[in-house]
Amino acid sequence: MFLKLLLFVVIGILIYRALGGNVPIFDSEKNSEETSAGDTLVECATCGTYVTVKESIVVKGKHYCSKECLPD
Numbered sequence: 551m552f553l554k555l556l557l558f559v560v561i562g563i564l565i566y567r568a569l570g571g572n573v574p575i576f577d578s579e580k581n582s583e584e585t586s587a588g589d590t591l592v593e594c595a596t597c598g599t600y601v602t603v604k605e606s607i608v609v610k611g612k613h614y615c616s617k618e619c620l621p622d
């Protein structure tokens with residue numbers, strides 16, 4: 551009986567999620583993804599070197615690895 555109930559809860563959550571609902575347990579996972587977003591690699595628009603978003607310099611929506619690669 552308990553397993554059936556658990557199955558209904560899981561299916562209920564999945565349907566709720568599919569409809570765009572927010573479940574606190576899943577949201578905490580989403581938040582941890584956001585905090586690690588700074589480690590995402592981006593390609594330098596000038597030399598093609600991959601740098602993390604945190605280390606990159608963003609000018610007009612483009613990422614650059616260093617000041618030397620910035621457009622004049």
Ligand SMILES: [Zn+2]
Pocket residue numbers: 594595596597598599614615616619
């Ligand atoms: Zn570069």
